[in-house]
C-alpha cells in the first residue's frame with residue numbers, strides 16, 4: 568500500500584453478535600491493501616467465516632463498519648467455499664458461465680471468457696462434462712473458475728481445499744498463486760492449516776476464539792513466485808513456526824479473555 572493511500576478495504580472495529588447471542592467477533596480492525604494475499608488462520612469457531620461474510624456483504628456488523636477505497640461493483644467479489652456448489656444438472660462450461668449469464672454479458676463474449684478461464688485452471692477438456700464426472704480437485708478448479716469469471720477485484724476463499732488430498736491441495740495452491748499473479752485480484756483465504764496459509768499469503772492474520780478477535784498480524788516475508796522448493800526452504804519453516812507459535816498463544820489467550 569502506498570503511503571497515505573486508502574486501504575482497498577478496511578474493517579473498523581467490527582463486532583458481531585448473532586441473533587442467538589453468540590459473540591462471534593469482537594472489535595476486529597483490519598486493513599487490506601489492493602493486490603494483497605491475506606491468510607486468516609485460527610481454530611474452529613474463532614470467526615474466520617464470519618469475517619468473510621461481512622466482507623462479502625452477506626451480513627452486517629453489530630458495531631463497527633467496513634470501508635472500501637471504491638465500493639465493489641456487481642461481480643466485484645468472487646467467493647469459493649469448501650463445497651464446490653456446482654449445479655449438478657449443468658455442464659462445467661455452463662456452471663462457470665452462470666455469473667456472466669446473470670450479469671447479461673453477451674453470449675459470445677461470455678463463452679470466450681469461460682473457455683479462457685477453463686484453460687487456465689486446466690479444465691479445457693472438461694468443458695462439456697457434468698460435475699459428477701469430475702474429481703474433487705477438478706470440481707474445485709471449476710468452482711474457482713466460476714468465482715473468477717467476472718474478473719473480481721477480490722476473491723474470498725473459505726477453506727477451499729480442506730476436503731482434498733494433500734497432493735491435489737498442493738497443486739491447487741500453486742495454481743491459485745499463478746491465477747493471483749496473472750489476474751492481480753486481492754485475496755482473503757481462510758484456512759485451518761498454518762502450512763497452507765504461509766505457503767500462499769504475504770500476511771497471516773491469526774485469530775483467537777471466544778470471542779473471535781485478531782491475536783496477531785504477521786508479515787510473511789517470503790519471496791514470490793513461490794513453488795515446491797519453498798516447502799523445504801528454511802525461511803518457510805521459520806515462518807510456519809512463527810505462525811504456529813502465535814496460534815498456540817491465541818488458544819491460551821482464550822481463557823484469559825473469557
Ligand SMILES: Nc1ncnc2c1ncn2[C@@H]1O[C@H](COP(=O)(O)OP(=O)(O)OP(=O)(O)O)[C@@H](O)[C@H]1O
Pocket residue numbers: 585586587589590591609610611612613614615616617618779
Ligand atoms: N448464523 C449463525 N448464528 C449463530 N451463531 C453462529 C452463526 N454462524 C456462526 N456462528 C457462531 O459464531 C462463531 C464463529 O463462527 P465462524 O463460522 O465464523 O467461525 P470459523 O472460525 O469460520 O469456524 P470454522 O473454522 O469451524 O469454520 C462460532 O461460535 C459459531 O458457532
